[in-house]
Amino acid sequence: MDKGPSINYIDLRISELPPVFLNIPEVIDGFTTTSIILSDLLYEIFGKPMERSEINRSFTSIKSDLNYLKIIQIICYILNDKWFRDYFKSNMNKIDALKHFLFTDLAEYSKINKAERFVYDGEGREELSRLLFKSLTLIPEGETEAEAKDRLASIDSIERKRVIELSKQSQKRVKELQEALTRKEAEEAASKMTRE
Amino acid sequence: MDSIPDFIKIRTPLFKPEWLATLQRMRENVDAPRWNIEIGDRLNQNDIEIIKQFESKLFNERAGFSDYPPDSILKWIDAKRNDVLYFKKALFNIDLKRDFENIRFMSREDLTNRLEEIVPDNADLSRLIVNSTSGTTGHSIKAPSHPITQGCYDPLIQYCLKRNGVDERYDYKKIAAVQLCFQNATIVYNAVHSYLDGAGFAKINLNPKDWRAPDSAKNFIKDLSPIFLSGDPISFMEMMKQGIDYKPKAFLSSALQLSGELRRELETKYNCPVIDLYSLNETGPIAFSLPDDPEYFQILPTDIYVEIVDDAGRRLPEGEYGEITVTGGRNPYFPALRYKTGDTGAIFYNHKFDGKTPLLKLLDSRKPVIFLTNSGNRINSIDISRILRKYPIYRHQVIQNKDKNLIMNLDAKNISLYEDEIIKEMRALFNNDIDITISDNFITKNSKITAYIVE
Numbered sequence: 001m002d003k004g005p006s007i008n009y010i011d012l013r014i015s016e017l018p019p020v021f022l023n024i025p026e027v028i029d030g031f032t033t034t035s036i037i038l039s040d041l042l043y044e045i046f047g048k049p050m051e052r053s054e055i056n057r058s059f060t061s062i063k064s065d066l067n068y069l070k071i072i073q074i075i076c077y078i079l080n081d082k083w084f085r086d087y088f089k090s091n092m093n094k095i096d097a098l099k100h101f102l103f104t105d106l107a108e109y110s111k112i113n114k115a116e117r118f119v120y121d122g123e124g125r126e127e128l129s130r131l132l133f134k135s136l137t138l139i140p141e142g143e144t145e146a147e148a149k150d151r152l153a154s155i156d157s158i159e160r161k162r163v164i165e166l167s168k169q170s171q172k173r174v175k176e177l178q179e180a181l182t183r184k185e186a187e188e189a190a191s192k193m194t195r196e
Numbered sequence: 197m198d199s200i201p202d203f204i205k206i207r208t209p210l211f212k213p214e215w216l217a218t219l220q221r222m223r224e225n226v227d228a229p230r231w232n233i234e235i236g237d238r239l240n241q242n243d244i245e246i247i248k249q250f251e252s253k254l255f256n257e258r259a260g261f262s263d264y265p266p267d268s269i270l271k272w273i274d275a276k277r278n279d280v281l282y283f284k285k286a287l288f289n290i291d292l293k294r295d296f297e298n299i300r301f302m303s304r305e306d307l308t309n310r311l312e313e314i315v316p317d318n319a320d321l322s323r324l325i326v327n328s329t330s331g332t333t334g335h336s337i338k339a340p341s342h343p344i345t346q347g348c349y350d351p352l353i354q355y356c357l358k359r360n361g362v363d364e365r366y367d368y369k370k371i372a373a374v375q376l377c378f379q380n381a382t383i384v385y386n387a388v389h390s391y392l393d394g395a396g397f398a399k400i401n402l403n404p405k406d407w408r409a410p411d412s413a414k415n416f417i418k419d420l421s422p423i424f425l426s427g428d429p430i431s432f433m434e435m436m437k438q439g440i441d442y443k444p445k446a447f448l449s450s451a452l453q454l455s456g457e458l459r460r461e462l463e464t465k466y467n468c469p470v471i472d473l474y475s476l477n478e479t480g481p482i483a484f485s486l487p488d489d490p491e492y493f494q495i496l497p498t499d500i501y502v503e504i505v506d507d508a509g510r511r512l513p514e515g516e517y518g519e520i521t522v523t524g525g526r527n528p529y530f531p532a533l534r535y536k537t538g539d540t541g542a543i544f545y546n547h548k549f550d551g552k553t554p555l556l557k558l559l560d561s562r563k564p565v566i567f568l569t570n571s572g573n574r575i576n577s578i579d580i581s582r583i584l585r586k587y588p589i590y591r592h593q594v595i596q597n598k599d600k601n602l603i604m605n606l607d608a609k610n611i612s613l614y615e616d617e618i619i620k621e622m623r624a625l626f627n628n629d630i631d632i633t634i635s636d637n638f639i640t641k642n643s644k645i646t647a648y649i650v651e
Contacts, residue, residue, distance in 0.1 A: 149289075149298075153288070153289070159288060162284075162288070163285065166281055166284060166285065169281065169317075170281050170312055170313055173281070173312040173313075173315070173317065174312040176312075176321070177311060177312045177315055177321065178312075180321040180324050181311075181324070181326055181338060181340070184321075184324045184325060184326045185326040185338065187325075187326075188207070188233060188234065188235050189235060189325050189326075189327060189341075189346070190235065190236070190237055190238045190239075190325055190341075190343045190346040190347070191235045191236060191237050191346070191385070191387040191389065191397060191399075192346045192349040192350075193349060193350070193353055193372065193373045193375060193389075193397055193426050193448075194349060194353065194375070194426045194448060194450045194451075194473055194475060194481070195375065195377075195426070195427075195428065195450055195451050196450065196451055196475050196476055196477040
């Protein structure tokens with residue numbers, strides 16, 4: 001895994017995000033402004049814009065999901081930074097990981113997070129930064145791989161939603177099991193020839 | 197079948213009429229102890245088939261493992277991902293083929309406080325059995341179990357006996373075993389085991405107050421002529437002290453560490469193998485001492501994976517001492533996932549002995565501790581555990597000073613509610629001739645708390 005910049009560095013960058021990146025994306029000549037921003041960025045860092053067919057394939061299903069498009073715009077803003085531009089120049093193979101992050105990994109997060117949370121909320125900014133780092137297999141400066149993993153797990157909104165759902169299920173089970181334990185404790189065990 | 201009383205059929209569903217004589221031989225024996233409970237094996241025919249499959253694998257598929265869980269264990273874990281809440285949480289973002297060492301540890305605390313997350317969602321609770329552990333490590337916990345889990349002890353014990361040269365056929369004409377205890381109070385019962393075709397089994401307490409006459413225990417054991425005797429080292433010491441001279445085909449010692457000195461004494465006096473079984477209530481038997489070198493314990497079941505970890509949770513290499521941690525098993529209510537046993541040992545993957553499963557060397561984990569009353573009567577620490585587990589105590593440490601008085605360090609909520617009752621029961625156990633102080637000033641050694649200390 002490569003070392004990335006510090007989480008503070010990204011945090012500062014997001015906090016300076018120009019409000020235009022949170023504007024509702026428009027459709028120009030059949031293309032969303034988000035796809036144009038992304039295509040320009042990819043041209044800038046990989047020397048190759050997105051092809052029309054790829055834009056259609058990637059954006060057709062999300063072109064009316066304005067929240068999702070805004071989150072992609074935030075990522076574009078983060079990556080349009082000297083550190084990342086330099087990084088991608090020597091890591092051209094990371095383009096697939098980046099596209100996977102943008103069009104697959106982020107989908108679920110966009111359903112439970114407003115784009116604005118990733119800009120105006122400190123934990124939201126950190127979560128988005130760490131998700132991006134994870135997708136590019138980068139470790140934030142000043143952290144070990146285990147620390148980075150631990151920290152992401154503790155602020156990951158999908159993980160949090162999952163735990164809440166699980167604990168709702170478990171509360172029902174607690175009652176059922178406590179009753180069974182109390183009832184069975186009073187009963188006899190089954191015979192076995194050794195002890196512990 | 198009508199000749200079989202209901203109280204037997206309920207507890208031993210596969211009971212056959214010809215087994216009645218075996219039960220009567222124990223329960224109506226002129227020297228029998230005062231039985232205080234009825235217990236059966238609770239097994240049905242489907243259970244027997246499952247135990248047979250377990251036995252077949254136990255004897256024939258001993259592939260062993262090294263420093264990463266074998267595919268069979270990984271498959272077992274994966275199958276539980278969706279049914280066990282604890283597994284769902286612990287395996288989040290875990291690629292089992294690569295990240296086993298990143299799975300968080302399961303602890304006794306999880307078993308105490310989050311059992312509902314460990315018991316599978318779809319588990320049928322109607323067959324639940326609750327075993328309270330003896331608490332020799334300082335925590336008494338309620339370990340859930342199942343008749344099949346308990347039934348699997350029979351083939352596991354048979355494997356140990358066969359490896360020690362004791363290869364017997366069992367049926368209702370024989371008494372398979374007598375389990376010896378030496379406690380102030382414990383359950384005392386007789387039973388037949390369906391899996392061993394009705395062979396008899398009796399659990400007895402060598403405490404003289406349990407018997408009609410001084411020689412009753414000696415005569416009872418001799419009359420039953422069990423194939424082997426099981427028990428803990430304290431009960432075997434008491435057996436010798438009472439002059440019980442029955443010679444079994446083997447001794448099976450468990451619960452507490454067996455010293456080399458007592459082993460040699462038993463071997464010489466009774467002229468038979470002495471097997472030390474490392475077994476926990478939560479997991480069942482884990483390993484047994486090798487006949488050629490009893491310092492080494494061979495991993496017994498083939499459905500568990502054992503690893504050794506340090507205090508920071510890092511896996512230790514072969515030969516280094518750390519905490520014994522277990523994954524797998526056959527308890528449908530307690531699927532162990534990196535369960536920290538609290539015991540210390542080292543693992544050896546490569547060895548010269550038969551069978552490919554790794555070896556363990558255990559360290560001071562189960563040392564027997566005997567307390568004394570002021571008048572010199574011996575008190576087994578298990579009797580103290582038996583009292584303490586009735587109260588909501590999270591952790592305990594009992595220290596007997598040189599002046600015989602006790603300090604009881606107890607970690608519990610609202611201890612003041614129970615303090616007087618605990619002191620009363622403990623004083624009665626110690627013949628009301630010692631002083632008891634309750635505190636929470638635990639003494640730790642190498643960050644570990646020893647539950648019982650006699651200075």
